[in-house]
Amino acid sequence: MKKLLSLITVMAVVLTLIPFQSTFAATPASKVRVSDKVWVGNMEAQHAALVTFTEDSNNAWEDTQNLTLRLPDGVSWNKFTRINARLINMADVDGRDLTIKLVNTKNIDRIVLDPYFDIERSVEKGDLVLRVYRGDVADSDKELVVAEIKDYGAKLTSSDIAEFNFIKPGSKDVVVYLEEFIDGSLVDTQTYDLEVENAEIDKAKGIQIKRLTGDKKLTSTMNGDYVKLNVDKTPGKSKWELKFTITPEKEYEGDIVLNLEGRGVEDSITLGTVLKNVDMMTGTATSIGLGFQDQDVAGIEITEMERGALLKGVYTIAINPEYKGLVFTDAKLNVTEGNIDIDNFEYRDGKFVFEVKSASTRASKIVINDIKVTVDQFGYLGDYKGELIFNHGQSDQIKVDEEVLFTATGSKPSEGQAKYVGRFIIGSPSFIITTNGINRVETFDVAPYIQDNRTMMSVKAAGVALDAKVSYDTDKKMVTVESGDTKATMTIGSKILNINGEEKEMDTEAVISNSRTFIPLAFLADVFDAELKWDNITKTVTIMKN
Structure with a gap:
């Protein structure tokens, strides 16, 4: 060489x-x-x-x-x-x-x-x-x-980083080392502060100090959230081992950091980390309308990033904001990955509840789907979040995660959410009706037509289209349309629409054509909270109603 x-x-x-x-x-x-x-x-x-x-x-x-x-x-x-x-x-x-x-x-x-x-x-x-x-x-x-x-040099080191479970972190002992790298870095005339971020030191146990090198004596005093360190007058440089117990702050996720500050000395190290290892997510947040029943919302997935992340116990998915006029009418829970044991899934008191009977030995995924919700017409507009909570209502409850489940817009439901959907083509007497996902075809003796940019339908066909009861009084020449608590009437040749006793003026009127009574569909659709969609290319009208 x-x-x-x-x-x-x-x-x-x-x-x-x-x-x-x-x-x-x-x-x-x-x-x-x-x-x-x-x-x-x-x-x-x-x-x-x-x-x-x-x-x-x-x-x-x-x-x-x-x-x-x-x-x-x-x-x-x-x-x-x-x-x-x-x-x-x-x-x-x-x-x-x-x-x-x-x-x-x-x-x-x-x-x-x-x-x-x-x-x-x-x-x-x-x-x-x-x-x-x-x-x-x-x-x-x-x-x-x-x-x-440097004028002064003292550093903190640690041989290990403690790991905590987010759901139930508990307490752990940690060991750190404080070492002077320059003679006289820590002096007896100064006090040095140790502070733990995002965790608490067990004050009852305090700090156990062991000198490893040098002759300088180090002492500690608990002072609220801080630890005060002091050294004696012994010259030279020393190294000490510090042992203490920490407990992470509730619902904190991330690193736990130890800071040292004093005259000419400043250092930080990571003592531990709190790992959630559980993620709750939904598909694209669904938009729903207030006052409509059994609306579909996106499914919920709860995924473990590592085995055993969901501890044994009871979990709740609470809705925020909480609202008494909100009800989930259907949902199903399945374990699609791993071997976590889930039981007692139910909906009660406005919350989904399930129990982890035994933790997984293989990282698992829980899926809640086929969710249907009803929010009355006085509900909050905006986002409704699902909050996954461990031990809900107990002193040690933990909010594990949250995700937007749906957004209430106040508008009428979309076609995918509507319980009742009807489709018809202008000029054709046949209607395709979808009720709760089941299709049927109805054919009438007259077809709908356009007059003054308004869709005109026969009384009988309008009843089917609006999923309502429609009748005609020959003597009074009056059409009556009823659905639920709403009753609307109109008279042949008049532009006045009467809704539960209140009058509203239309820009068209009910007419008789080909010996059949025709009424304007759009005004009645608005009265009965149905939504109309018009396809100008195919001349198709789609009506959606819950």
Whole structure:
């Protein structure tokens, strides 16, 4: 192997790869790996990041070249610096420069630099940059940030991240480490705050502290939602283990973060994460009309992202806003994936309820479909959400997820929602009637026609079209149309439409044609909350009514 003069062993190091395009003496490229940047202070024997130089290919480096590493003004090489696990020869150091002499070998070569620096007080705070030279020429692309000079340096670390179930998170013990990287970073004249975001520390148990290195003593005091940390006057730097118990905030999903703040010290780490692993979704939110019965709404899917996400217990899908005039008249529940055991699905007190008898061992999907809803005419306009709740009404209830189920627009139902749909073509005596999904054809002795841009229908056909009772008084020449609590009358030759005793003027009138009484369909459709659709190409009228 190509070796450094007087060096024998090579140390293998696993580090973060940083691209490094080098052309020592116009040879192929080399790479540099630099470990995470560390904090150092203005003092002696400061340990910086490891740096590894590696040939891209065999003999990429020429053995006649020197590799020179130059430090900034006010920074010098410390005797504890190692190259390939061996202490450097201080004879190879010339002020700020460390020169590495190369010897040719047949293998791809590697140089591992483990640097220590002496940093004068006059050196400004900020990044410490190591410059690389090939021979006597500086390589402008090779400026390596190996440390950050700071007044103070203390960091939090954790060996593990606690995971909590969103539905029933409970409490868990966590262990973190607090370490000074610069002598005297934590001082006895200051107080340092530890704060946990989105979780609470168990105040009864407090913080258990164990010193791992150094001689400095660390104590803690609970102060509301904060923990106050203090150290004694012992000089040097130390490391401590802190152990405590945390409980996530109710209905919180995401990371739990620990913050450290104090004089010159600020750091944050993730202690844990709360995973929901359950998703409730619907198809495209359905639009429904107020005052119409048995309207279809989109199905609901409840999906586990991992097995056992839905814990054993009772779940409720509550409707928000809650409204007494809203009733679900039908729905079916099925498990379409996985093996979760569901029982006791029912609709009661304005809510869907089901029970998880046993949690899944394979991630599962629950589908609630064939949902029909009725909202009276005084219902709220806007979105109605379904809220999936665990242990509804109990002190430990949790809202797991929510999704818009449908939107009330106040308009009449669409064709897909209507209980009754009739279709007829102008000039044809045949009607296609769809009631609750069942089709039938009715044929009359006269066909509807257009007069003054109004669809005119025979009395008998209008009764079928409106799903209403229609009668004609020959003596009074009066047509009566009734459906539910609504009664409308009109007289042949008059533009007045009487609705439950109130008069409304039309722009057309009932007439007699071909010995049959014809009435204007549009005005009556409006009275009986039916919707008309006109297809000008096929001359087809579609009437929809619940």
